[in-house]
Amino acid sequence: MDFRYLGRSGLKVSEITYGNWLTHGSQVENDVATQCVRAALDAGITTFDTADVYANTKAETVLGEALKGERRESLEIFTKVYWPTGPGGPNDSGLSRKHVLESIDASLRRLQTDHVDLYQAHRFDTETPLEETMQAFADVVRQGKALYIGVSEWTAEQIREGAAMARDLGFQLISSQPQYSMLWRVIEDEVVPASREVGVSQIVWSPIAQGVLTGKYLPGQPPPEGSRATDEKGGADMIKRFMRDDVLERVQALKPVAEELDMSMAALAVAWVLQNDNVASAIIGASRPEQVHDNVAAAGVRIPEDAMRRIDEALGDVVERDPGKTAENAPKKRPT
Numbered sequence: 001m002d003f004r005y006l007g008r009s010g011l012k013v014s015e016i017t018y019g020n021w022l023t024h025g026s027q028v029e030n031d032v033a034t035q036c037v038r039a040a041l042d043a044g045i046t047t048f049d050t051a052d053v054y055a056n057t058k059a060e061t062v063l064g065e066a067l068k069g070e071r072r073e074s075l076e077i078f079t080k081v082y083w084p085t086g087p088g089g090p091n092d093s094g095l096s097r098k099h100v101l102e103s104i105d106a107s108l109r110r111l112q113t114d115h116v117d118l119y120q121a122h123r124f125d126t127e128t129p130l131e132e133t134m135q136a137f138a139d140v141v142r143q144g145k146a147l148y149i150g151v152s153e154w155t156a157e158q159i160r161e162g163a164a165m166a167r168d169l170g171f172q173l174i175s176s177q178p179q180y181s182m183l184w185r186v187i188e189d190e191v192v193p194a195s196r197e198v199g200v201s202q203i204v205w206s207p208i209a210q211g212v213l214t215g216k217y218l219p220g221q222p223p224p225e226g227s228r229a230t231d232e233k234g235g236a237d238m239i240k241r242f243m244r245d246d247v248l249e250r251v252q253a254l255k256p257v258a259e260e261l262d263m264s265m266a267a268l269a270v271a272w273v274l275q276n277d278n279v280a281s282a283i284i285g286a287s288r289p290e291q292v293h294d295n296v297a298a299a300g301v302r303i304p305e306d307a308m309r310r311i312d313e314a315l316g317d318v319v320e321r322d323p324g325k326t327a328e329n330a331p332k333k334r335p336t
Contacts, residue, residue: 001044002300004280007174008199011117011148013076015274015299017203018292019049019283020059030062032287037066039289043296047076049177049203049283051122052107053083060110068112075117078203079107080152080177082122084335094334095125100136104145119146120177124158127334130165138169150175150203155326156194163198173200178326180204180279182213182254182272182311183242183319190323192278201280204273208284208295210239212247213269215255219245246318253314257307263297270298272311 003012018040020033040048050063060079067075081103084093091098104119119140125133137149149171151162159176166173176195178187180202187202195201208214217223223243242248251265258268273282284295303311312319 001046001296003046005201006118006148006203006280007172007201009148009172009174011076011174013047013203013281014045015281016043016045016270016296017047017049017078017281017283018045019205019285020063021051021054021205021285030065033062034066035289036286036292037063039286039292040296041070043292044299045292045296046074047078047281049078050111051080051083051120052085052103052110053080053122057085057106057110060107064110064112072113077111077113077116078118078120078150079111079116080120080122081107082125082152088336090336093336094128095121095133095136096128097132097136100133100140104140108145115144116146118148118150118175120150120152120175121154121162122152123331124151124154125334126332130161134162134165134169137166138171141171148172148174150177150200152177153179153326153330154191155330156190156323159191159194159200160198163200173198175203175280176200177203177205177283179206180273180276181207181209182269182315183209183247183251185319185321186323186325188276188321188323191326192276196278201278202276203281203283204279205283206238207273207282208266208269209242212239212242212251213254213265215251215265217243217248218252219248244318250315250318254311257310257314261301261303261307263301264294266291266294267297267301268303270295271301271303272308274298274301275303275308 002015006013050059081100086092140146163173180187258265270282273279286292
């Protein structure tokens with residue numbers, strides 16, 4: 001496992017982060033989830049990402065149990081706040097001071113730790129003044145409940161404003177967690193340059209496009225039984241933007257590139273996002289331990305320039321590059 005600095009900080013994270021969105025507490029049983037975490041630790045992964053909203057708080061509980069007994073100082077544990085938790089009352093979501101300060105305490109109880117290494121704003125809150133949110137994060141840091149602060153799916157301008165305010169309040173904004181893959185490159189033109197300016201790096205989610213870049217979905221054929229595209233609890237909705245025959249045909253054209261590099265399609269996809277020098281880590285998920293080992297093969301890999309060019313040629317115009325998609329997909333008001 002290789003390690004990279006997170007933003008303009010001294011914190012190092014593993015190039016591969018283990019995340020438990022859509023799996024722990026919902027898709028897989030707790031014993032299998034623990035086996036996947038053990039596989040991640042055995043593979044050298046030290047960085048673990050979750051959120052209070054995943055499986056409506058259950059994912060944090062499962063991760064806390066799975067990591068129990070590990071040396072805390074040897075781990076980097078990340079979680080997030082914004083989306084509704086609990087019964088969905090008027091203050092059960094967003095980035096108000098009330099919700100941030102109550103949520104960090106609840107997350108720490110579920111994770112069975114006295115601090116997280118990174119606490120992230122899961123989305124931008126249009127209903128709370130940014131000053132209020134950043135002051136709440138500053139207090140979380142001063143109380144020792146989080147060592148660093150990050151954001152997820154913020155626009156370039158929101159990242160600039162948040163980083164400037166954090167500096168004024170005496171703490172660092174060091175990370176951004178956007179969706180990024182061979183097929184979804186909307187951060188490249190605006191978010192990445194802004195992040196470089198202010199000392200923020202990316203921890204990217206869905207590097208294999210919810211499984212599409214594994215090549216297991218074939219054009220003109222129904223999705224495999226038990227795959228994410230058949231999961232009506234959440235996976236199917238997220239993956240549907242990529243489940244077009246023109247996309248699936250282009251993805252199949254990546255197989256020769258993966259074979260020549262002696263990599264699986266999944267490992268190639270993860271290695272591809274790690275070629276971006278503003279990406280500190282790629283988040284992988286797993287419903288089986290062997291998936292962890294497959295994806296970890298991407299760590300430390302340098303894809304030759306010729307192969308990178310062939311990937312672009314294979315995918316052609318099915319790649320989404322519009323930087324406006326970050327704002328377009330953001331919630332316009334606080335969810336309930």
